[in-house]
Amino acid sequence: MQKSNYRSKFAAFGAGVALLASAVGQAVAEEATAAGAPVWQKAGAFEMMVRKPVQFDHTGERMDALIAKMPQRAANATPAASRVIPNKFNTGVPLAPQPPLASDFVDPMMSEPTPLTPTAGISVAGPSSDDNAAVIGGRIAPPDISGDVGREFVVAYANLVWSYYDKQGNLVGGPFPGNSFWAGFGGRCETDNSGDPITIYDHLADRWVVSQFAVSQAPFLQCFAISDTNDPAGPYTRYAYEIVPNDFNDYPKIGLWSDGAEQSAYHATFRQFTNGQSFAGIDAVAFDRDAMLAGDPNPTALVVRINTNAVPDGIQPAHIDGGETAPEGSCGLYGAALNNGDNDGYLFWEFCADFENPTNSTFDAKPLLTEGVPPWASSGQVPQPAPGDALDDLDFFTMYRFSTRFFPGEGMKGVMAHTVETGNTTAGMRWATFDLADTNAISVDDTGTLGQNDGIHRWMGAATFDQMGNIGIGYTASSESLFPSVRFTGRETTDPAGTLQAEGVCVDGTGVQTGVSRWGDYSTTAVDPVDQCTFWTFQEYVELTGTFQWSTRVCSFSFDSCTGDDPTPPENEAPVANAGQDFFILRQTRGNLDGRASSDADGSIVSYNWVSSSNRLRIRNPDSASPRIRARNVRRETPVTVTLTVTDDQGATSQDIVIVTILPENK
Template sequence: MKRYGLTLAIFIFLSLTYYCYLVTINRNEVTKTKLYAAGDSVVYSNTEYLKDVRRSNDGNMAFEVPLSEIMEREKKFGPLKSLQIPKQEREKEYSDRDNLPQNPDSKEISQYPERTPNSHNHKSTNNDSPQTLGINFNGVSLSGTNPSGYYPPDVMGEVGPAQYIIHVNGRIVSFSKSTGLVDGAINTTTNNFFAGIMTNSPGTYTTDPRIRYDRLTKKWYLLMIDVPQPLANRVLLAVSPDSIITSSTVFRFFFYQQSKAFLDYPTLGLDANALYIGGNLYDLSTDEFVNSNALVIKKSSIQGTGPMVITDLGGLIINNSGPFTPQGVDNPDPNATEGYFIGVDKGSFGTLMIRRVLNPGGTPSLSPNIPVTVPTTSKPLKVPHLGNTGGENGRLDALDDKLFMAQMRNGSIWTVHNIGVNSSGTTSNPTRNGSRWYQVSNLNSTPALIQSGTVFDNSTNAANYWLPTIATSGQGHSAMVYCIAGANTRINMGSVGRLSSDALGTMQTPFTITNNTSFAYNPPADPGTAGSRRWGDYSCIRVDPNDDMTFWAIHQWCNGENNYGVYVAELKAPPPATPYEISPPNVSIGSNISVNLIGKSINGSGFFDPGSGFTNHLKVAIDGVIVNSVSYINDTTINLNVNTEGAVRNSTRLVTVTNPDGQISSASIFKIVPSGTPDKFVLWQNYPNPFNPTTKIDFDLPENANVSIKIYDISGKQVAEVLNENKQAGYYSYPFIANGLSSGLYFYSIKAVTENGTIYISVKKMMLIK
């Protein structure tokens, strides 16, 4: 009996101890969120799974964890349900950006170079976006399929050779790039994924996701921070062994321990030498902003088991000047020798601040602050949205004027942020939010603004464009993605783009990607505070590593009543240029010859090849002809080496051009002729026929002759002359462009008068359809 009583007493004691432990954790979770949530969702997952977690105590050495082990925990414990608490807003607490002085050299203009009265004449005449929508799908939601459970998700994703991986607060999930369907490789919570390297402290959770696929190392890099309470936090990093994530993948995990401050809003840039992690530091006791920070990880040091070589370059702000929320800059150039951080200036509007990173693959060091003057900027406004029932607190937060990601292309940095603007797109007396983008060049000498523009709604009941991200492809085309909402506008995801040939400072026509026409966003668990409701920290748009021309964008939208979705959209580049001409125009049977394929660009269409190091390349096929080699010259010219041995003569052969993204353009323009001199006069049928507005007229000339080719309408009136000159015997092809002519039936005739007086005349019909 005594033994039974002792056992009962021990059981009661242990039960009470465990209950007190849970109460303590819950009390800590509730009372400490304000101090450390600060821009990061407060979400406490079921911690039962932590009993099965192997932990690393050395962040510099690779901690190898099979993905199967991570997914087994997910399966064993089921969905790791979360207590959803809206994340507090460290960004809002930093109020100094409310009343910053304007750079006195900044002009109050909406685009640079400044618009002139006739500048609209230099814009593209295309009324559509240069990108078209390809595969698109909703990948994650607040609740439902692939739930995040976080307020907000902090949208991030990346495209690889075969997969698209969504990495948001509360969820990492992979999809087939070709179908948009979940591929089953990874689908787990972020807390479970990073569990082995998170701070071992009650209530710790992960936030602020970043992800990159690196074409040079053929690896994935996933980054987050943890939020321990009340401790300095860690930067968490996972590296894949190769380019395809499968159930047998073994990730290598590293972490960097902060010592005296909390690193918030980590950014991530990647180049041939290093990973560049920027962020803002906050005091552990007061939660006040301390400085911005830059970390550089030597990329070669994390390709194996370590040790990771990381350099903390310290505070970037000196005397109230320097990059606030510095963005590490992505650079796909395999020959890069310098790295970069860029941000808005801490002490003024109208200024970007750059820091060069010297010797990033060795012992990194920073340049002094390098200011770049841009058109006037401002802090964005809170965003109204149709269906809001929460008043001012129900508006959506646009954060501040920090930059959202930065990418380098051909010596230029492209970056973007949201600012408050008026109906002219400038910053005085702002009434809406616009998305301001920049191209900054001359980075090796004195960086300077090449162009900038503002995407905004100039109507009276304006929509807001906020949380934007921009990217530029190998073709030089650019695409931007953002959220759209307004007092009369539902919350959706949108995009806008520009061609490399468009006038500086301009974009083409914006379009909406998602289709929310009825849902409102008033989640009961997130009523909003301090004048707004959190919506997110950023978005992402990236260029496909296989073809260097397709964009993949991800952003947030309202996909159900009081629910948000995370939407992925493939944005396809313009198709190849239309094959128009072969030079020389006729190729003899039995030839092995180089020819130029000339294309016609329509609304940005063009040939493209990404160069070495990419999987996909430009291809050309010609019916009945062997194409030995394809050499990209420019967007309208390809050099081909062809072999016509054994080819059978035909008037024309179909030429098919396939760009690296798989889009096709074709036309029958390749003419094979017998070798030597024609044995008779022939006028061939024009091709294509019907046509609009260009066609080709071929003829064979057995003798030297004066040749005239004329065009007549159906009444017999001459409307054009294609040719009138002496020609040597041979095979000929001439274009006819029917500009100024209306649709209908036309006739074309040839008259050839030889040196001995022989006359050859022939007439054929052709149809113009406009």
């Protein structure tokens, strides 16, 4: 076997290249957007442009009403031809070949599992190929399963359908078409059902964010739907972005980031293909989260072109999964594993986005992190029992998500997973946790490789933290004698360094995939925002042998050492919202709202949400206890009502209002 040929020319990135990004002014950017022509501005080693949505609305309708607007498929309709979603992972960029490794290579971080096993919870069928056939009239491969867990519901979204469940695993709604979120929206977000879905529960705002691309033809779009509440059935605020004109926005990955102050964004990465054909580069994009949550019709997106040679590939935006915001002043991060010959390591970038003044934004590449990173090798493909074909393992990609969490007294931590060879070309999962407290000195906290020297391939993993700092990993397992199945493992903070616990079984497969090598290009593992202990993982497996017969599974598991909420708590007392005293503010000046006097007698307030009644008063970080505000120009004294909604740790809410009067001149 050979090491991956995705070799880095990391000198091109520079070491810690500090960047004053974008000399493109707002007016120029909006003019370019209207004209539909890409305008890149060189800024150090990178390029940047400013984008606006091409479409927006807010629908007051819930999913049942939206479904009623969609074309209904006749019961006797002829099924559409089954199809494979094109594999656009081959960029066509020639890269330096790697020297062959010894045939007896064994990953140095593989170790025997500890005797303990995480405790299994719910295991329920997720969206399937059969659901696609029933709902949209055809079958595709692969499923690209994405999901998340909210305060009350669990959402699973695969190509090209989605469903949601209660936390006992009961189906509440679905399966629905993936594009049902945009029914009545108009345009191709409504008519296209292209897939590559992403599902995020924004626990800081208590809202759902779902996204998929619409790429049947140019202009290629990225579609967003943001729920009004923690109910995934809506209603929604909806957006469509053309990320870069003429570029096919492949493999979208999205993460939540907020520092509770100025840095509030949905960060994303895209693998761009000019006119859908030739590889153009990997882009990092910061979407103005505050504006999107507030229902602003014109929120800014800042696009940075990280590279043009797909080195490294599968770059992931950091995602805050549970817990508090990042410390104030912390900027969004991106990370990727880099298989780089004898110098394997991890690359990170820091994106400080200024949506009001894009020229103040910075994008900083960090030096390649190699200290404490043992080398790894690529694995190739994964076998199945006969008559199954070999499956793709995407060993040159970092898997979704790059999960992060703030731990009081320790700072920000991160965890990544990616597929490597454990030995004899057997696939396993390399995992690594990082100390992100100082982004100029990121270090590896711990690392290891999931593999048991038993001939079983383990890949397509996804990892995250619970509130104790334990990590949970969900993944697929297969071999020449094991049907593709879903398993899970993890480690507690008290386990020996570099080790994982014995794996648990979510569901055993009972069939194989034939005729198609494509496997799901990603999966998801998330932590429950209520107890902060239960992991939920969303994975692919095979139940019935066939070419287009994949299934997905939604599973939960946890560690006994993590104790969340009491399962039989006393009746919850609602919080008390306090939006502060009414006040005046001069036009075209900044100030602050203050909800810090809000309280919860029997628990804690977990989220704040401020809503202005007028666009004359802009709230920059509406999920903060004391958000920044900016008064726009007025000709006469203008009172604006601002509503504060606070949510406690049991999901109860209360509201208060404050009147902010904007003055045209000093009073």
